[in-house]
Amino acid sequence: MPKDRAPTRIQQKNRATILDAALDVFSAQGFRGATVDEIAATAGLSKPNLLYYFPSKEAMHEALLERLLDTWLDPLRAMDGDGEPLEEIMGYVRRKLQMSRDFPRESRLFANEVLQGAPRIHDALSVDLKTLVDSKCAVLETWMASGAIARVHPHHLIFSIWSLTQHYADFDVQVRAVLGPEDPFDGAMAFLDTLYRRMLRP
Amino acid sequence: MPKDRAPTRIQQKNRATILDAALDVFSAQGFRGATVDEIAATAGLSKPNLLYYFPSKEAMHEALLERLLDTWLDPLRAMDGDGEPLEEIMGYVRRKLQMSRDFPRESRLFANEVLQGAPRIHDALSVDLKTLVDSKCAVLETWMASGAIARVHPHHLIFSIWSLTQHYADFDVQVRAVLGPEDPFDGAMAFLDTLYRRMLRP
DNA sequence: CGTTGCTTTGACCGGTTGGTCAAATCATTG
DNA sequence: CAATGATTTGACCAACCGGTCAAAGCAACG
Numbered sequence: 001m002p003k004d005r006a007p008t009r010i011q012q013k014n015r016a017t018i019l020d021a022a023l024d025v026f027s028a029q030g031f032r033g034a035t036v037d038e039i040a041a042t043a044g045l046s047k048p049n050l051l052y053y054f055p056s057k058e059a060m061h062e063a064l065l066e067r068l069l070d071t072w073l074d075p076l077r078a079m080d081g082d083g084e085p086l087e088e089i090m091g092y093v094r095r096k097l098q099m100s101r102d103f104p105r106e107s108r109l110f111a112n113e114v115l116q117g118a119p120r121i122h123d124a125l126s127v128d129l130k131t132l133v134d135s136k137c138a139v140l141e142t143w144m145a146s147g148a149i150a151r152v153h154p155h156h157l158i159f160s161i162w163s164l165t166q167h168y169a170d171f172d173v174q175v176r177a178v179l180g181p182e183d184p185f186d187g188a189m190a191f192l193d194t195l196y197r198r199m200l201r202p
Numbered sequence: 203m204p205k206d207r208a209p210t211r212i213q214q215k216n217r218a219t220i221l222d223a224a225l226d227v228f229s230a231q232g233f234r235g236a237t238v239d240e241i242a243a244t245a246g247l248s249k250p251n252l253l254y255y256f257p258s259k260e261a262m263h264e265a266l267l268e269r270l271l272d273t274w275l276d277p278l279r280a281m282d283g284d285g286e287p288l289e290e291i292m293g294y295v296r297r298k299l300q301m302s303r304d305f306p307r308e309s310r311l312f313a314n315e316v317l318q319g320a321p322r323i324h325d326a327l328s329v330d331l332k333t334l335v336d337s338k339c340a341v342l343e344t345w346m347a348s349g350a351i352a353r354v355h356p357h358h359l360i361f362s363i364w365s366l367t368q369h370y371a372d373f374d375v376q377v378r379a380v381l382g383p384e385d386p387f388d389g390a391m392a393f394l395d396t397l398y399r400r401m402l403r404p
Numbered sequence: 405c406g407t408t409g410c411t412t413t414g415a416c417c418g419g420t421t422g423g424t425c426a427a428a429t430c431a432t433t434g
Numbered sequence: 435c436a437a438t439g440a441t442t443t444g445a446c447c448a449a450c451c452g453g454t455c456a457a458a459g460c461a462a463c464g
Binding site: 028029030031032033108111112114115116117118122125126129130133134150152153155156157159160162163164166167168170171173174175177178179180187188190191194195198199201 | 234359
Binding site for chain 3: 008010035036037047048051055056057
């Protein structure tokens with residue numbers, strides 16, 4: 001293990017390589033299904049070398065989840081209470097769908113974790129996530145009270161955005177098996193646009 | 203292994219016990235994360251006894267998926283082209299949400315499998331599932347052509363029903379962490395009712 | 405009751421897993 | 435170049451994994 005100094009270029013590069021490979025494997029196999037050997041092979045490094053940069057398999061997983069939770073909620077944070085209500089919501093939907101298209105591995109890592117009971121992030125969900133969601137639901141409620149958008153249960157509105165957008169990353173195989181060669185994301189964005197505009201039209 | 207006769211009462215009971223325990227473990231840990239020992243402990247039987255009734259861990263998983271695929275699509279099959287269009291769709295949504303409430307383990311088993319690339323059911327998805335979905339999409343299109351419901355991309359309409367309903371089983375932990383003590387399913391049904399009626403109103 | 409065949413399990417096996425360690429190699433700096 | 439510390443790895447280990455097997459237990463029936 002290196003001493004407690006500023007990380008060298010080699011350290012930065014190798015840590016990044018390892019986390020990228022770990023994301024590949026964890027998102028495809030789940031935590032217990034992933035093996036350090038497979039991560040090492042994907043990263044093009046030896047197994048002991050991985051464990052030189054991270055103290056354990058668990059630590060790699062933690063590092064990924066920590067980094068993920070920060071960025072995963074940015075699109076929701078960016079929903080601005082002072083903006084045009086319907087366009088703010090549509091912007092959130094669009095950003096979230098783009099994340100499913102551009103970062104499907106992150107989406108599946110998260111899905112795997114929650115599917116299996118969120119043992120490692122349960123606190124973050126019921127504190128940080130809940131706090132953020134509750135505050136955005138308050139915003140949604142003022143928009144509904146002002147008549148800018150139609151009335152619906154605000155929490156379930158947010159759940160619907162998560163579910164509809166992440167579905168295209170998490171269930172990608174199924175979506176493509178049913179759709180055939182057609183690209184899912186173009187049709188999805190058009191569909192979601194219609195859905196939310198019709199549902200929320202005052 | 204028993205000979206090729208009608209299964210005894212003991213066989214029926216033990217097979218059922220094993221599959222129930224296997225569903226518990228596979229749905230919570232994924233295929234690779236599940237261990238035969240844990241399934242055996244959950245079932246209250248010894249490991250060699252499980253492997254007396256099923257030739258392998260893989261066989262238990264297959265038996266579950268086979269049974270699941272048959273029943274999982276029943277709600278969609280039941281959508282009747284001759285019925286009242288909007289009520290047929292709402293009935294499908296209601297049945298699917300009830301399945302998430304009553305059979306969350308089955309939903310999570312399916313989600314785990316698809317998340318990890320559907321290695322064991324890919325053919326079933328791109329043949330049986332696709333055939334069924336395509337035929338139901340044709341029905342939806344006649345309803346849209348007749349003006350009974352508004353025009354939307356029929357495949358994405360079905361994806362939306364899958365995603366919105368299964369979300370409450372697959373992401374149950376997250377939903378409850380955010381919602382608190384409130385029961386998710388009552389609010390969900392009301393929300394989905396509003397969503398689809400507004401989106402599909404001609 | 406005795407025999408037959410279904411059921412159950414303790415002990416075991418080869419392969420894999422996460423993780424360790426000492427030794428070798430490499431980069432950096434004086 | 436010499437020396438110091440960062441980096442890399444082959445060999446190894448104990449624990450665990452899926453699966454086997456022979457022997458024991460048990461129920462059913464003549």
